[in-house]
Amino acid sequence: MDVSRDGSSAGPAAPIDAERAVPRGATARPARAQALRERWFACSRALGWAAAAEWPDPAVDAVCAVAPPRHPAGPSRDRAVEGALGRWAGARAGAGVGLAETLTDLAALSTAVSGSGGADGPAVVDSPRGPAAATRSAAGRHPQGPDGVRLLRAVSLAWTDVACGDLAETAAVDPLSGLASVRYLRTRLAEVYRAARAHGRAVGDGHALVVLALDVADWRRVAPLSIAGEAAGVVFDAGESIAVVGRGTVVVLAPREGLAERAAVLRRLLTRRLAAVEGVRGAPSVRIARLPATHDGACALLERLRGEAPSADPPDPA
Structure with missing residues (x-):
């Protein structure tokens, strides 16, 4: 299933409608980050995200700002991606999203980034081995990103810090x-x-x-x-x-x-x-x-x- 958008075209991509959870009239984003955001959301829906209205979050935009594959490679970019994903995972936990659904959304992001890694081509999200395998596969096809296992650990830790922090308070x-x-x-x-x-x-x-x-x-x-x-x-x-x-x-x-x-x-x-x-x-x-x-x-x-x-x-x- 092709859920990509051509991120190399001039000007920002047109906003998708409310059904796809990107509000009309939202602040314009750089074309590549906007395209990644739309691919990510489409991949998440394909992998089972049910409530479209609950997907948008400022932390999503922060991830999209640093995750596009044409950002400079290296440790500083890896740290930026890992930090943004940690904040995103914490936001998901704070919103009541479970760890399994959060990791599925991470797999969708990995697929979306991998699908645009070479020439902004299509992102195929169907994986018979499930979201964890999709995350590993996407990380392997996208050598500029942090190691997939480290990302899984960082996201799981950030989600647990918020979820278990709330539990520890009670x-x-x-x-x-x-x-x-x-x-x-x-x-x-x-x-x-x-x-x-x-x-x-x-x-x-x-x-x-x-x-x-x-x-x-x-x-x-x-x-x-x-x-x-x-x-x-x-x-x-x-x-x-x-x-x-x-x-x-x-x-x-x-x-x-x-x-x-x-x-x-x-x-x-x-x-x-x-x-x-x-x-x-x-x-x-x-x-x-x-x-x-x-x-x-x-x-x-x-x-x-x-x-x-x-x-x-x-x-x-x-």
Whole structure:
């Protein structure tokens, strides 16, 4: 089935009608990106996308702006395509589109790009082996694009980050690592703050957070996080709360007594256990963070830790 449009003709391609999910009167795009967008949508429909009105998204246009095959080849273009696809996958997850449908849409894009890779010829989307095979085949026929397996990983990871991030906000257990979630840790902190208030003392005098920060690569972060959680459980085995916060951070809520020594033991244990684990860059960071005066302040601290990168271990604040 021919779902291509000649992207080499002068001027922008004419917009398709609302039935094909491109609104009339939309802002004009460069001809090649517009043509790719139309091919992509047609391939998606051929592969089973049902709700035409739900297909358009700003993230689609961002992908089309960097994905046409005549963009300069090289690592910078690969990174641009991978980043745009990550944002697109996150947008699909945020809109409630399932992972299977998202990967089918990725296969449609690969077919559309591959079909225009040589002379903007037709894109054939029918594949007896299904969308995953179409993605691999298209990536193989389009040598300028990132490796198809890496694209599948990047898209799956970005989709999972949004979908599981939403789930983690409402669950007591993080769905990827199996550790306690941020939501559970907030609840546990609320209990600690209430107890400190009832006894007339500052919560920071009795408890602190041990922060384990790992620089982990893309889809391989699950195993290092699980190892970090297990190591924390070995050192903190007396009922302390251990939770995952963000993509590469584990936090332990623990009593302050003897905490510096226990943190040092944990640092050595983590360094040894993570030495040969794939996807970990550099040594793990283990530090002690003092709890703020209020529960709201503690929740704000957790939000900052969610996006924090590993750094040199600062001294334990007084």
